[in-house]
Amino acid sequence: MTMTVPTTEELAEVADLARRVRAQLDTVLSGLDDAIDATLATVLAEGHLLLEDVPGVGKTTLARALGRAVDASVGRIQFTPDLLPSDVTGVSIYRADDHSFEFRPGPVFANIVVADEINRASPKTQAALLESMQERSVTVDGATRALPAPFLVVATQNPVDMEGTYPLPEAQRDRFMTRIAVGYPSGADELAMLESHDGHDPLGDVVPVTSAAALTRAISVVRRVYASTAVKQYIVAVVRGTRASADLRLGASPRASLQLLAACKARAAMLGRDHVLPDDVKSLAVPVLAHRVIPAAQARAAGRSAEQIVADVVSQVAVPTAREPEPLRRG
Missing domain, CATH: 3.40.50.300 (P-loop containing nucleotide triphosphate hydrolases)
Structure with missing residues (x-):
């Protein structure tokens, strides 16, 4: 739709x-x-x-x-x-x-x-x-x-x-x-x-x-607020990155993907934009994801927090560089 x-x-x-x-x-x-x-x-x-x-x-x-x-x-x-x-x-x-x-x-x-x-x-x-x-x-x-x-x-x-x-x-x-x-x-x-x-x-x-x-x-x-397929793929890659991290015993859920997208739309609107940027994802990934994940035993022993691990995951995911063409959305 x-x-x-x-x-x-x-x-x-x-x-x-x-x-x-x-x-x-x-x-x-x-x-x-x-x-x-x-x-x-x-x-x-x-x-x-x-x-x-x-x-x-x-x-x-x-x-x-x-x-x-x-x-x-x-x-x-x-x-x-x-x-x-x-x-x-x-x-x-x-x-x-x-x-x-x-x-x-x-x-x-x-x-x-x-x-x-x-x-x-x-x-x-x-x-x-x-x-x-x-x-x-x-x-x-x-x-x-x-x-x-x-x-x-x-x-x-x-x-x-x-x-x-x-x-x-x-x-x-x-x-x-x-x-x-x-x-x-x-x-x-x-x-x-x-x-x-x-x-x-x-x-x-x-x-x-x-x-x-x-x-x-x-x-x-x-x-x-509009979110391109590239931005949605970026969100999915970040969330899936928490599930693949050796530092986490439990990664973020699919609900986390939905809520990260919703929060990013809100940040974009607060800044007067009608579309989501990767910067919105990077800004909100830690507050949206960190409380949903559980650090592994070795990460806790090393003194690493969930916030630090999520921030590392975000830094390792490639950021989309170009915004894809958009359909006509205003009537």
Whole structure:
């Protein structure tokens, strides 16, 4: 099926939406340009985002700021060891007056779901998000209920070697489009943080700059961004390279190929382009693929991280040099 690529005006609207949201995030966190770029690409691709790092570096702040910058419903779940699946999805309450059951939706019924410290809950509770993240629906007591659109999960987690954490299963990690490590700020950025946070909560300054409807329109524009066969072959070669790497026990899945393409389309639209370039793939390969792969024992013994291995795989794949002729896509 041939799709009409976005017009210049549509791309300008997407780029402007991304700029406005970025401006709000920049008021809260500084020095996180790469992390914010990947965050915005994930949002515009309607993917799910996993923020992973040590406590106190701004993971939850970034997630909450994103929720405030979009005028949409936001559900926040604080994951704890005693959290139950029904605390996430909702529960049916018996009504004695008419002998019926009434469904009380859980916080997952929102446009943006902030799942804070997701790996502190038990695997059973973590699994409560699997259906919603993949199918954008929730099944409770045999009834399947659709979630609102757009639907995004922004989860934070601490490294698995920290106390009180449960590792996310591979099936759930694979449903996150990107994983971003926030990292420690530079000295200048940390000083700026002290200045801006001294007696003041900058989250209070974050205001909605777009709506759920506008975000839905932007997502539909992003899906129509053109990707040539050469670029798709490049994505496939990168993903297959992770499966062939001797440094990896588990390579990236076919879902990873689809989500890498979607994220690359979002990055292209953010930059005002109606087509994907290999540079988009190289920029997003690590945040999209690294959390899906498992390093082999010898790679772990050598101290090599999944991010380093994926970056090496990308560097070894030949980059397409010419853009193939395109069909007429605008009417």
